[in-house]
Amino acid sequence: METRQVMTPYQIRARAREELAGRWPEIIQLHLIPILLSTFAAGGVYGFNILSFSRLAGTQNEESLLVTFLVTFITIGISYSLLDLIRSQSYKIRPVQDALQVFSNKYFLPIFLIQLLMVLFVTLWSLLLVIPGIIMSYAYSQAFYIYKDRLEEADDPRYYSIALECLAESKDLMRGHKARLLFLHLSFIGWYLLEAMTLGLASLYVRPYLNMAEAVFYADLAEGYGEPDESTASEEAEDFADF
Template structure:
């Protein structure tokens, strides 16, 4: 067991990983960005199409809200992008553990939709969303805190699937393990995420171009955070997820 790395050390680990391999990292992280753009374009196209046909809907006595199509398209592309980002985080974790590994941008980004990972990831997504919403209904702050507690569940699931082979891995156990792993580390993770806000503002001001570098940097740092936790924290399994 070593020592917990501070924010600067985690970021240095990420930068060292990316040194000389930014092109691969950028291509890997472009997939969800492009998908979001395409999803928004399709949604806007659908809205425009139905706006042209408003007269037809009026004639047959139907009401159509074009914003519903846009919202549906945005939500769908947002969820898919979130799943792709999880797959990308899996790749960064493997990359940190094996710095010389070959990166296959499309295959690696879409690995989350394989039989090995999809169902468990979906269950974790549903459960953590429900748990976080329930805590948010009490007060907003507990919901935010719980979102940090559950933040490592996907990477825990990935590690467990690698070790278990074809055996089933409990999504609830992964959430529980994340909650225990994050005891005493939620504030660190919050500050780590907060440290990228300045770069995010600059990326927005650059019309999004800056995200080509920011997303790989942030995702690599978050994977380094998890890797450091697993190397230093002791935790056991329990079904006390909520």
């Protein structure tokens, strides 16, 4: 059977720009809450990034921890809306409601448990060495999207089990694709520097672009679930051979 070719980081970014084209006003409105929160937090880096688990281990004041919590959850909600937009061009963005959707009953507790377990597991892996922790953070990175796609189980009281299942499914889904997501993130280094040089002003463009690219990555990956591209898997095996 012919193996489905997954999108390269370059193709993912191109697709992200296509999805954003013509919808920038509403996309920027969707991102305003977390951008403003991060500005309020004295220029903290805004946006959900699975590698940011280490921030929780540092010494932060209560306000900074609260902002980190809010921004993380709001960005997950934003990512859900971007995924809906990718899957249906007729999807109408509701900036405030969409940004805060993760705080609803159907999302909050499962998402909180997924985040908590993810931080715990990645931290435990990092106690061995930093690199295994990074690898596992990428392995678990799609758990939030997976929960959205299996939302029919939201009324199931086994929230802890659902969280574990989403993490396990993400680990399986990312087999052969962790390096591809890493390269996608590395391709944004120039944009991260631009954010720093503009004191966060460039976030109005960079964060929607990055969040859309990550949503495109998941949409592409979920479509071909169980069929990793052989060349991609080979590259990852070589890059992470020591682990």
